[in-house]
Amino acid sequence: MVRHTGQPAYLQIADDLRAQIRGGSLAPGTPLPSTAKLAEQYDASLSVVKLAVGVLRTEGLVIGQQGKGVFVRDAEEPPARSDELAELRATVEDLSRRLAKVEEQLATSTTRRSGRSSR
Structure with missing residues (x-):
């Protein structure tokens, strides 16, 4: 249930889910309830739940698997995001x-061509 505390609803939901994960009631590998179920549980809109x-x-704390859902990540397992980020950085470099x-090759070839035409 989202309360009128001045804190945005999505942060309240995230705080509650985080507490459940850290408290063990949502164990590693456990799927989170669907967005629709969470929206009903917290009496919030789908977009608020998605933000949370x-x-x-x-x-x-959680990882999404396309077409399967969102699962609690094992605390021992490093987040895939950092691995992906390192790989992307290396590729960009x-x-x-x-x-x-x-x-450099284009600049050199352009310089040579312009040098020939001036003769």
Whole structure:
């Protein structure tokens, strides 16, 4: 139940779900109830519940699996997000180096062409 405390409803829901996860009533690997069930349970809109679950995802407490639901993450398991982030950073750095080489080659080839036409 969301209360009129001045704290946004989605944060109240996130706080309650977080407490359940840390307290063990939502154990690792356990699926969260559906968004519709949580909305009914907390007497809140679907968008408010989605924001609350988003907070827990950002904190790494839950993980979503496409088409399956949202599950409580094992505290021992490192969040996949950090691994994905490191991989993305490495890919961006590699692409940046490759792009710099291509730009250098283009600049060199353009300089050569303009040098030939001025003769």
